[in-house]
Amino acid sequence: MAARRDWTPTDLAALSVESATVVPQSSAWSRVRASWSVRIGGLVLVILVAIALLAPWLGTVDPSLFDPASRDLLPGKQGEITTLEGETLKHTFWMGSDSFGRDIYSRVIYGTQVSLVVGVATALLALTFGIVLGLCSGYLRWLDGPLMRVMDGVMAIPAILIAIALVALWRGSLLTVVVAIAVPEIPRVTRLVRSLVLSIREEPYVEAAISLGTPTWRIMVRHILPNCVAPLVVQGTFICASGILVEAILSFLGVGLPPDIPTWGNVMAEGRAQFNEYPHNIFFPGVFLAVTVLAVNILGDGLRDTLDPKMAKRV
């Protein structure tokens, strides 16, 4: 046995190879925190989440309240609004009002809640189904062929058409809209997970686990899934961005959430008819929508560059 003090730095480096799998993880996290894309995108998102949570205290009124006397006000104008109890209050319409006399500012602020919920729920749903299907497809050979052919078929139909058709069949509600937006995203996640599984299952530690008689489900959950986390987080961010965008498109076209729910798409849909005189009805929610999607995309870019350098090179 050699004494410890005789070890050269090269020996130590050679020894540390075993713990090398731990090192990139901690440095990945610090790389993420150091990335400007992550910081900027994250900051904007934190602000948006705060807006969504604090909506009732941001000088808003109930977004469904209207007052015929306050129709089509320009941004910043004073007006009045009638509460459900019949009380008439003085109210400043920071973003103007629509043709029913509803406060655009309140509707846009409350719309933040809907957009963020739809984005996150879509991403989680698509990831959950994609992970399950991808693990099965990558690990169960007999299922791989048929499952991937079905996924090819789903991918051959443009995403927005699937979403539109599904909402048309089920009629719009928060749940149906989220499912309809998530369905066309599932094949992409499935393919990603499948390709990751196919490469990870050849790793020596999986082979070792198999030879030790570890049950298949345990190998999937304990050995393969943790190694898919980084690319899936990145993918989830992009699904979130496109989910927010597609929900707005559906609502804007009149096939999304019911018009009484304040969403950015609905506010814009209501502003369409009077766009020539009152363009702000479309621009205020439009700016919120664009900034939100941009923030999520920038965050996704930052995460991809730091967490998943292999994918970053591909794009």
Place this chain on the structure above:
Amino acid sequence: MLSFLWRRLLSTIPVLLIVAVLVFGMLRLTPGDPAAMLAGDAASSEQIAQIRTGLGLDRSIPEQFGIWFGRMLTGDLGESFYYKTRVTTLIGQRIEPTLSLAAVTITIAVVVAVPLGVLAAWRFGGWLDRSLMAFSVLGFSVPVFVLAYLLIWLVSLKLGWLPVQGYQRIGDGVGLWLKHLILPSITLSVIYIALIARVTRAAVLETLGEDYIRTARAKGLPERAVLLRHALANAAVPIATVIGIGIALLIGGVVVTESVYAIPGLGRLTVDAVLARDFPTIQGVILLFSFVYVLVNLAVDLSYVVLDPRIRY
């Protein structure tokens, strides 16, 4: 080559078959009576019964699919419940505006995006490169309809340069046709430009690192020739691929753009059909769009032979 063509053509058949099954299944998987749903909310019970026998809904599901699929193969997509005409006729009437919009958009996108991507890769890390990357993130984030209204407001309402909305048939004069198409096409091309420019940049960047580029420069070839004949030519395959994949984005964008600009095309037809819950039309349009998407990507696969002579099938 011929045998490859044959095999590649055959390989699209299972995909199209699955698309057909999915589109068929979408109607059958929903709760409730498909006949009642097809008939719409205002139908009488006799009408519903008539539709049920007409569609053969009393038979087994595989049998029903067989009948529906057989009709589809003969070009019979059924009858629209809202417009009361054959879906194929309806598609025929609406196809010109959509094809025009798509053609002008793809032209604009390729003409703008490919040179931008090449220049960005050439001056990697420079101001053009960085602004292009910023633009592409922005292009993916700004919703098509927000951009559409922004352009209408600026170009049509404030400056009065172009018509606000509408469509003119190409038969009524190419000038008038183009005038109505410029704004929608620019709107639609932004996301497409972002996608193509990004991939062009990445592909050219990769080829610029190759030895033959160094050789070309060393033998004194002008930079233009190095970029076009060596770098871009070798990056052509991924660029063609992304143009094909982008067709899906384009189709999604067409649905929105046609609604904003009041263009009576297939996208507008899709939205109207959904609002009227006109399921035969929805089925027909989805099948058509998916068919086109698969065929375009087949064409892209085949174009590899021309774009890269090293590829032989």
